Amino acid sequence: DQQVKQNSPSLSVQEGRISILNCDYTNSMFDYFLWYKKYPAEGPTFLISISSIKDKNEDGRFTVFLNKSAKHLSLHIVPSQPGDSAVYFCAAFYGQNFVFGPGTRLSVLP
Amino acid sequence: DAGVTQSPTHLIKTRGQQVTLRCSPKSGHDTVSWYQQALGQGPQFIFQYYEEEERQRGNFPDRFSGHQFPNYSSELNVNALLLGDSALYLCASSLARFYEQYFGPGTRLTVT
Numbered sequence: 498d499q500q501v502k503q504n505s506p507s508l509s510v511q512e513g514r515i516s517i518l519n520c521d522y523t524n525s526m527f528d529y530f531l532w533y534k535k536y537p538a539e540g541p542t543f544l545i546s547i548s549s550i551k552d553k554n555e556d557g558r559f560t561v562f563l564n565k566s567a568k569h570l571s572l573h574i575v576p577s578q579p580g581d582s583a584v585y586f587c588a589a590f591y592g593q594n595f596v597f598g599p600g601t602r603l604s605v606l607p
Numbered sequence: 608d609a610g611v612t613q614s615p616t617h618l619i620k621t622r623g624q625q626v627t628l629r630c631s632p633k634s635g636h637d638t639v640s641w642y643q644q645a646l647g648q649g650p651q652f653i654f655q656y657y658e659e660e661e662r663q664r665g666n667f668p669d670r671f672s673g674h675q676f677p678n679y680s681s682e683l684n685v686n687a688l689l690l691g692d693s694a695l696y697l698c699a700s701s702l703a704r705f706y707e708q709y710f711g712p713g714t715r716l717t718v719t
Binding site for chain 2: 501503529531533538539540541542543546586588590593594595596597598599600
């Protein structure tokens, strides 16, 4: 049973446009959510996080939105740059449980 | 400031053998977590070490064991290797706040 889902295995976006990566979760106990970016041959790098008491968190070009009633979060990247091309993992946390989604491969085309 | 380091980078083992992977946390971090990432999947939590004790464990068999040393570095041991153990093993460190983790580059284990 996948508690954290990323239903789009891949996404292609034109440079300068908005990238929207989606994540759904099933466990209402999750109280903290994170996005990680992973380049080949490197470990995941922390991008941005959001607590369950908020619905939006912004950091530069990255914004994460949380819809608790829908158990859905999304990562917006504006504007998208070729260097953003990577695999993006959504992760959820509560207590000592830390669950990653399967990832979405983002390709930003020049 | 050195980040999380892992050794070795790659490893090839035969089914039934035992393997030890090593991790040094980011400077100032005292908590180490281990993850297994199979191809095309997200990292799966194996266990976490804090104050030299296993603090939390994911859904992995007892063949997976670990250790944390007084300098906070950690080892992951896997006994009786199975073909299905082939994966990228990631180490992540943090300072108490479990969710703000910094990952190492991983060790690629291939079991033949």
